[in-house]
Amino acid sequence: MSVPAAANPQSRLRPGRYRIAFALATLIVVALMVSSILNYVYLDTIPGRTSLYGLLAVVLIAFGTFILVRAYSRDPAMRRKNLIRASVLIGFGVLLWLLVIDVFLFTQSAGPVVAAVCALACLPTTAFALIVVRRLDRNHKEPWRLVLVAAAWGAIVATSLVVWGETIWEASAQHALVPGPGLDTSLAFMAGILEELSKGLAVLLLFLVMRNEFDDVVDGIVYGAAVGLGFNYLESISYMTNIYAIFAPEGFGGVAAGIQWYARQVLGLFFGHATYTAFIGAGVGIARQLPNMRQKILAIVGGFVVAIAGHFAWDAWAALFPIDTTIFVIAEIHLRTLILEGPFTAALIALLIFGIRYEGQNLLDQLRKEAATGQGAILPEEVPILASPWQRLKQRLQALRRQGFRAYFKISRLQTAQLDLAMERWHRERKEIDTPLEAEQQLRERVIRLRHWVPA
Amino acid sequence: MGTTYDQLRVLYRTLLVFATVGVVILVIGIIQFAYFEPFGQTSGAKATIEGVYVYDSETGQIEGPDSSEFPRSVEFAAKVDWSSLPANITVDARWYDSFGTLRGQVGPGTPPELADKSIVPVLVPEGYHYVLPGRYTFVVERFNHDVPVEVLGRRFVRVDRS
Numbered sequence: 001m002s003v004p005a006a007a008n009p010q011s012r013l014r015p016g017r018y019r020i021a022f023a024l025a026t027l028i029v030v031a032l033m034v035s036s037i038l039n040y041v042y043l044d045t046i047p048g049r050t051s052l053y054g055l056l057a058v059v060l061i062a063f064g065t066f067i068l069v070r071a072y073s074r075d076p077a078m079r080r081k082n083l084i085r086a087s088v089l090i091g092f093g094v095l096l097w098l099l100v101i102d103v104f105l106f107t108q109s110a111g112p113v114v115a116a117v118c119a120l121a122c123l124p125t126t127a128f129a130l131i132v133v134r135r136l137d138r139n140h141k142e143p144w145r146l147v148l149v150a151a152a153w154g155a156i157v158a159t160s161l162v163v164w165g166e167t168i169w170e171a172s173a174q175h176a177l178v179p180g181p182g183l184d185t186s187l188a189f190m191a192g193i194l195e196e197l198s199k200g201l202a203v204l205l206l207f208l209v210m211r212n213e214f215d216d217v218v219d220g221i222v223y224g225a226a227v228g229l230g231f232n233y234l235e236s237i238s239y240m241t242n243i244y245a246i247f248a249p250e251g252f253g254g255v256a257a258g259i260q261w262y263a264r265q266v267l268g269l270f271f272g273h274a275t276y277t278a279f280i281g282a283g284v285g286i287a288r289q290l291p292n293m294r295q296k297i298l299a300i301v302g303g304f305v306v307a308i309a310g311h312f313a314w315d316a317w318a319a320l321f322p323i324d325t326t327i328f329v330i331a332e333i334h335l336r337t338l339i340l341e342g343p344f345t346a347a348l349i350a351l352l353i354f355g356i357r358y359e360g361q362n363l364l365d366q367l368r369k370e371a372a373t374g375q376g377a378i379l380p381e382e383v384p385i386l387a388s389p390w391q392r393l394k395q396r397l398q399a400l401r402r403q404g405f406r407a408y409f410k411i412s413r414l415q416t417a418q419l420d421l422a423m424e425r426w427h428r429e430r431k432e433i434d435t436p437l438e439a440e441q442q443l444r445e446r447v448i449r450l451r452h453w454v455p456a
Numbered sequence: 457m458g459t460t461y462d463q464l465r466v467l468y469r470t471l472l473v474f475a476t477v478g479v480v481i482l483v484i485g486i487i488q489f490a491y492f493e494p495f496g497q498t499s500g501a502k503a504t505i506e507g508v509y510v511y512d513s514e515t516g517q518i519e520g521p522d523s524s525e526f527p528r529s530v531e532f533a534a535k536v537d538w539s540s541l542p543a544n545i546t547v548d549a550r551w552y553d554s555f556g557t558l559r560g561q562v563g564p565g566t567p568p569e570l571a572d573k574s575i576v577p578v579l580v581p582e583g584y585h586y587v588l589p590g591r592y593t594f595v596v597e598r599f600n601h602d603v604p605v606e607v608l609g610r611r612f613v614r615v616d617r618s
Contacts, residue, residue, distance in 0.1 A: 177607075180492060181488070183491040189485060263557055302474070305475045314487070351467065354466065
């Protein structure tokens, strides 16, 4: 089997995708501007000011992120320039954002020390979850830069997007509906729809702008979960500081904040937002490989529907689960999470396992085909090693024992480049790629170069 | 190719099955909402909430001017003019805190039955020193078949953290 024919070397899809991505990004910025003005006019003074002053930070981060993602396209000439631009924009944005959020919002309710402690407490758990999520893709790990971009969007942009919508919905519902189950159901719809849409936009933008790094359902799950974890991080801090401020005068603010931390950063870390947004990612990931537009749209809408339904089910029905004040309360709280959110996480794991197997089989097929070309990028004896995560690890560890860390990392880079090549071949064979055939040859040459650097 | 495409179809169809379950969940949610918030429940009646005042739990009396903001160390109560409502409807009055938890209630009953219960205080949670800070909602509700279906009067009160 020779190199597969260029499937779509002159695709006209890419500019179209960028146009959609630009339109979505513009929509987000406009929504944030409207949000800020509405918040300033209609909300309490402090959140209003936060929103207005934070707008600049959001715009800086949004454009900085876009430039950062573009910097990692395969255009080395522009990479350095874009990286500097993105770093400056994101750096200013993050500083402004932290200033605004910490000083005006969290410190307003609980003080800067409590806000800092809450943020620090959530950091190791969220970082751990991001490491686990990234490792889910055993065959072809997502680059850290994109995983972190996804998490940052979830934390900063998605949370900002929902503020105005949720405030307006909540205020309208509280003025119009009967307090109790009806109002609670309405608020559950609000959280499910608005929060999943705002998180899902980040996944969708990532897919539109960075399709080369968005291979399949597994990638979608990883990026979606990362967005969810970012959102969960900021939401956890917000809830912890708020609860602390409410209960501190009664003498158990720390305990109340600690319970929130456990519920959101331990018990619900993988169950809640991470699971819901991972479903959106799964839908987008499946759509990425489907042949026709109708199926693509159905898959994306399907992912959103599952995410919204899962989120709604938790918000609407968690209170119905009996939690008493006996010694069994801890078991009951865990059971509630398991029963209400467990099925969604289990369904997601099923999609993930199937996706990993599907991806693995196809990569193996492409590794074999590339080895058969005899071009030297992948040797026949390397195929079983590259096809198995454990064998790859074993090979890296052998290099580590023999020649130290440098050899370990060189082998690691070689393996990654070889898998990149197999992935490129897979997409080309399926006619779902629009990079020119030369890109594949460049990957092949890169593998051969790396092979020369790797010690025997 | 055929095999791999079939695998993708399995993934696609599995997602659609999950999405169908999701649609069912959302439809149940809509039914739940419609049950507790039935359409067309407007009687035209309006309850008069005279105001929200500082409340002395020892004497059971209100004092001071009508206010929408209180420090957390102060107890407060709403005063309702039950005579402003038709005598043949079932109503109650409730306080909810910012978590949506019931923090005080009078009724349900007909307005004449509740005539001597015009003051509806917010209760300090058991074991606590003060009411919790946040936004409190006071509502006068009309009942239909034991389910509150219409809000006849509403007030919002903010309790400061300090």
